[in-house]
Amino acid sequence: MTTSSNPPNSAAPDQTSGMWGGRFSEATDAFVAEFTASVQFDQRFYKQDIAGSIAHATMLAKVGVLTEAERDDIIEGLSTIRAEIEAGNFEWRIDLEDVHMNIESCLTQRIGITGKKLHTGRSRNDQVATDIRLYLRDEIDDILGLLERLQKGLLGLAAKNVNTIMPGFTHLQTAQPVTFGHHLLAWFEMLVRDTERLQDCRKRVNRMPLGSAALAGTTYPIDRAYTAELLGFEAVSENSLDAVSDRDFAIEFNAAAALIMMHLSRMSEELILWTSAQFKFVNIPDRFCTGSSIMPQKKNPDVPELIRGKSGRVFGDLISLLTLMKGQPLAYNKDNQEDKEPLFDAIDTVRGSLMAFADMIPALVPNIEIMREAALRGFSTATDLADYLVKKGVAFRDAHEIVGKAVALGVAEEKDLSELTLEQLQQFSDLITADVFDKALTLEASVNARDHIGGTSPKQVEAAITRAHTRLEQLYA
Numbered sequence: 001m002t003t004s005s006n007p008p009n010s011a012a013p014d015q016t017s018g019m020w021g022g023r024f025s026e027a028t029d030a031f032v033a034e035f036t037a038s039v040q041f042d043q044r045f046y047k048q049d050i051a052g053s054i055a056h057a058t059m060l061a062k063v064g065v066l067t068e069a070e071r072d073d074i075i076e077g078l079s080t081i082r083a084e085i086e087a088g089n090f091e092w093r094i095d096l097e098d099v100h101m102n103i104e105s106c107l108t109q110r111i112g113i114t115g116k117k118l119h120t121g122r123s124r125n126d127q128v129a130t131d132i133r134l135y136l137r138d139e140i141d142d143i144l145g146l147l148e149r150l151q152k153g154l155l156g157l158a159a160k161n162v163n164t165i166m167p168g169f170t171h172l173q174t175a176q177p178v179t180f181g182h183h184l185l186a187w188f189e190m191l192v193r194d195t196e197r198l199q200d201c202r203k204r205v206n207r208m209p210l211g212s213a214a215l216a217g218t219t220y221p222i223d224r225a226y227t228a229e230l231l232g233f234e235a236v237s238e239n240s241l242d243a244v245s246d247r248d249f250a251i252e253f254n255a256a257a258a259l260i261m262m263h264l265s266r267m268s269e270e271l272i273l274w275t276s277a278q279f280k281f282v283n284i285p286d287r288f289c290t291g292s293s294i295m296p297q298k299k300n301p302d303v304p305e306l307i308r309g310k311s312g313r314v315f316g317d318l319i320s321l322l323t324l325m326k327g328q329p330l331a332y333n334k335d336n337q338e339d340k341e342p343l344f345d346a347i348d349t350v351r352g353s354l355m356a357f358a359d360m361i362p363a364l365v366p367n368i369e370i371m372r373e374a375a376l377r378g379f380s381t382a383t384d385l386a387d388y389l390v391k392k393g394v395a396f397r398d399a400h401e402i403v404g405k406a407v408a409l410g411v412a413e414e415k416d417l418s419e420l421t422l423e424q425l426q427q428f429s430d431l432i433t434a435d436v437f438d439k440a441l442t443l444e445a446s447v448n449a450r451d452h453i454g455g456t457s458p459k460q461v462e463a464a465i466t467r468a469h470t471r472l473e474q475l476y477a
């Protein structure tokens with residue numbers, strides 16, 4: 001970041017209060033200039049700012065406020081500036097406060113007095129609100145692309161693990177056997193809702209404030225619908241005061257981002273557990289892990305741990321934005337300049353986290369035998385034995401009692417229910433016959449029996465994956 005070193009130019013402001021020098025009798029204090037500036041972070045949406053200005057100038061020419069020659073000069077000047085920024089040759093000046101004034105000032109230096117006409121019928125208030133919406137719209141589209149890639153990765157891994165059996169947990173205690181594919185589809189569902197939320201949020205992001213000017217609208221015969229069409233907005237904002245002031249669309253995005261991070265933190269937590277020496281359910285390839293500088297045996301699941309941690313900062317960004325907006329009187333207040341850093345942080349964090357997950361998921365290697373053995377411990381088929389007795393006429397509460405006693409024997413003998421002999425089982429109920437092993441006690445019998453939409457049976461998981469592919473196509477159509 002540099003302060004002013006541009007050559008003086010009659011067409012351009014070269015001192016701190018240049019843009020509003022008319023009303024001021026002294027230059028802005030250097031510290032205040034730096035303190036109030038946003039160019040350090042809002043230069044990030046230079047592309048959207050330039051696109052907005054080009055559309056605005058095009059509209060002004062259409063309605064006769066600018067001549068076609070003026071419009072063309074402005075467009076050419078802005079295009080050159082964009083190329084310079086992209087080549088890293090643009091000098092951002094902190095004394096010019098923000099991205100808007102940096103670009104406008106440079107334009108005037110380049111093309112002379114016509115550059116000063118660009119801001120006709122516009123204010124930085126509607127300009128910045130437009131820029132953030134354009135920027136966020138682009139970022140949402142990128143994030144949706146990453147979500148789609150991650151979802152496809154989950155479906156691919158699930159398809160390979162339709163028959164892989166693992167313990168399902170409640171209270172992190174073994175509950176009932178589930179298929180690994182089913183577990184992965186649970187993650188998939190979370191992400192489907194995240195996608196829907198983002199897509200819904202995008203509709204409200206994609207409305208154009210431009211034309212609201214400072215707060216009340218403008219006296220020029222503007223054609224807002226035309227500008228909106230040029231910029232790909234779905235609609236124009238209905239009220240100028242609201243359009244320049246509210247940042248609810250950014251808060252809404254951040255809330256959706258917070259939910260994505262919450263979901264990723266849950267997946268991360270499971271991966272961290274599963275890769276531990278105590279579980280050993282899954283291997284994460286070395287490229288997603290790091291070692292320890294002191295303990296030679298360590299392979300740490302850094303990526304999921306970091307993402308679990310990063311969820312906290314996105315929740316913090318959400319609270320920052322809510323607090324920023326709370327209690328603000330209409331219309332624009334400088335407070336709103338503080339919307340950018342939390343929003344950018346949420347965008348960057350959710351993007352990076354999704355990228356890491358999208359790369360990591362297809363690379364996971366389940367330890368199928370270890371998962372299966374774990375499912376055999378913890379009496380995961382006890383409910384199946386109770387259901388077996390219910391089907392033979394026993395009331396569920398009584399069946400529960402009978403199975404409880406059988407489990408107690410298993411605990412004493414250190415055996416799973418399926419490892420007890422038929423005679424041992426029959427001492428609890430003479431309704432238990434030799435078919436109990438195939439019908440209730442094996443892991444396969446247990447998962448196969450949950451054979452309805454939303455259930456864990458391999459057949460249902462297979463069908464769910466097929467439906468999921470169709471749903472993805474519709475979701476991202």
Ligand code: ARG
Pocket residue numbers: 038042097098124125128332334336337338
């Ligand atoms: N840099 C400002 C922001 O980020 C642009 C709008 C400034 N408007 C104003 N009236 N000071 O919000």
